[in-house]
Amino acid sequence: MDNGQKEVILKIDGVKKEYHMGEVTVHALQGISFEIFKGEFLVILGPSGSGKSTILNIIGGIDQPTSGAVTYKGADISKAGERALTRYRRASVGFVFQFYNLIPNLTARENILLASELGSNPLNVNELLNMIGLGDRGVHFPSQLSGGQQQRVAIARAVAKNPEILLCDEPTGALDFSTGIQVLKLLKTFNREYSRTVAIITHNAGISEMADRTLYIKDGLVDHVELNENPIDPEEVRW
């Protein structure tokens, strides 16, 4: 993939993040820099404690760096206020969590609707339900769905407001292999059919096979970047 031809949607520049835990200071990110391109399928890979979740939180606008800059489409969000960050999350970012975080007392359809009500150009909720293969289960509550089904609803909810970028935190972490593959297929579909950026953080190296690009994170820095000229289909992914 030729980076020079790609439009940069997010730029992380020298970002540091420190946490103070009592008298101990933890350096989660140590001046990390990288870019995310519009429409790419990015995998951020790294072992536990490497800082990958911190990166996701910062680029998702739910945490702020101690220093450094994060620019989204040219605007610095690293020092943005609460309202501006909320606007950013509302309009531009979709989140998929490892443990789904569906609202238990809303049905599958209502969970998706909840997010679509926030978007200015939302996707059709019924089409999304069909896309995730749960067209007939929209009236079911999370407790009536399997883990895989819940994660599919979570993905539909994340994409419902039609965000520029979809951030996924270990989306297959709580699922068995075949269900995980279904979830990856959905993410790929959203990436390809809607031309939206998808960034997945995981420690599952198998998933990087389907990515356009993989960032390897170690000790709060980018260890190396791998471009994938021929990403494989999700069905072919193995772990």
Add this chain to the structure above:
Amino acid sequence: MILFLKAVRAIWNNKKAYLSCVVLVAVAIYMMVAMGSAAEALAEASERYYKSNRLADVFANVNSFPASAVSSLAQIEGINEIQARLVYDARVNVPGNSKIIWLRLVSFDTSYEGVSLNYPDITGRPLEHENDIWIGHAFLDIHSLEVGGSLDVIIEGRKSALNIAGMADSPEYVYAVRDPSDLLPDNEAFGIAYIGALDLAVLLDKRGLYNDLTFSLDNGYAFDDVKEALTEALSPYGLTALYAKEDQFSYSMLNTEITSIQAMSLAVPVMFTLISAIVLFLMLKRVIEQERTQIGALKTFGYKNREILFHYLLYGLVTSVLGGALGVLLGNMSVKYLIDMYTEFFTLPDVRETAEPSLAAAGMALAAASGAIGAYFGAKPALRLAPADAMRPPSPPLVKGDIMKTLPFLRWLLTSRGSMSIRNIQRSKARSVFIVLGIAFSFGIMEMMCPMMTMMTDMIVAKYEYIQAYDAKLSLRQPANAEDAARQAMKLPGVTMAEAIREMPVEIRRSNRKTGSILMGLTPETQLYHIYDDETKQTLPFPDSGIILNTFAADELGVAKGAEVMLKTAWNEDEIPVIVRDIVHQNMTSAVYMDYDTVNNMLDLPDSADSVMVRTTDMEGVKLSLDDTKNISSIEDTYSAMTNFEQMMNSYSSMTWIMVVLGTVIAFAIIYNSATISLSEKKREYATLRVLGMHINEVCEISNFEYWLLFTIGCLLGIPFGRFMLGAMNEMMKTMMENMTLPPDVPLWAVGASFLGCMTAVLLSNLSAKRTIKKLDMVEVLKERE
């Protein structure tokens, strides 16, 4: 020990939520110890006092009863002892005091024979000189009188000097009011004194005559057993009142007060500890959900179910025992003040001023039980958790039934956020019901208490401005010609108008139901008295014939307009049938009304009046000039009466505000705690919504909408609940003060004020929720494993 530390730290970390339980329990136990001890002390002291001083079983007032006939009364079956006395209300001449002051002179047999009933507590020397008196200590103190000094009174129009030989308080006048309509004792305006029987007989020129008889009964006999025989024996002597000890005003007021303090000292603690137990139950339930993995770990280490349960019971026990101890401490400290407050009104000797240890123990037991029960039911699920299950995250909560399916129109009305609120209510049914009931209860208390003050003012205005338009009413000892009486009254200083009226006790009967009242015979052209209806705010037209009953009497008799009732007065042997022309609702007056001429004709009496109403610009002058008037038995001064009521209102006002504040505290405690628990349950959901891009206010809308909805339901239930409580209060007042009732309608402003009170509690709670949502650390919350 470590688990104990864990419990204490957990309570400390969540102190605001537990503090409201501590406050609830403290208030409960304070009420139990302070009010319960006060009630016990008053009950003990009164029982001892009545027993040792031998309060009579039956009381009778007659116009004039000869000493020679007293022994004949002893023949009546069931009568044990008889005490015959002269009782006379004398005007007291206190230079410079503008009040009308009365001293009730009670004859005392100085030979000490036959004085075995209603024996006063005496300090001082015997009544050995002419016109020696023993006087009540409250009256003595307030007028700065001294034993050895003297006091001028006006008896039968003549000034007499009485020598104060000592002090005496009577079991008959523990609650010393001259007339039941006075409601509150006024020690400055009314006192009791004992005087030698012969001295009083000479002063009144009633040697060998009595007007007051009291009786003790043989064992096994009750008032009803002797009532008929006594009525028959005393009627020829002008029987004006015959009643049992239970209906003796002072005795009944004290008993009613003790009963109501006892009821309050039981009901409030039970209610408050129950609320606290429910709050603890909800909090512990949540703690168990949050500490699921910790419980799993403890079980894995080998801790027994019993030990884990006890650990969580500590949460409830520490909270409630702390509240209980605080309540006992405050109760102990305030018993003395509370008893001092009661003994201001009730003159009782030897009232214990310390807290009852058994009540303190019972209070602590109740507090501990409420904490243990609340915590036990909240913590019980911990026992069912298997260690392996406890280490896994719980499955998403099951949604049983969907309100959106039951009420599909809600889908059209609500956004997804609205649906979340509705389903949150459905999901936590017990907690929602608790909040609704809490709001309804608080709303009810405020709705009942808020209007008290204006209700009282309205009632006073109605009584003293719309009904009694006179400045003073002069009661005559002997009926006098109406025209002459009015003419004489017009000669008094500053009098611009005078009207004579008939006024007499009457017994009204309808089949087997009877009631007593005061019959007022008014002239149709009267300008000083109006038959004004407090409910319709209209003055009723004057009846040409027949009678206008008040609602008390009509309710007692079960009659409506047009019914026929039978009247019996001191003037007629046989009952006279009269038609009820109308029924008037008057909150503070219990008279029944007839035309002046109709009364005289009906009873075959000459044109004579019992009282004269006057309007004057010089009340002082009227009082002074009446000092020498022999035929005036009493003066009712409208201004003084109003002042008395104002004093009573002031004594109610602090109680009113305490209740209003308590109502708001309960509402806040319930809503705040429930909201805190709910927030901790939904932290993850709210963080998710924030990550999805919802603004803080949008997330708050979900919880706010839930609480406003519950608030609306609570208020709707609170409106009838408040009215119900007002009705109950009315019944209590009717029992305590026969001629007084509260208006049945709650004014709109009181509903508004209650609404605002509860709304404040919800607003404060919502603000606190907003602060928590604002502070939500999305990263941390989403990282936590539920």
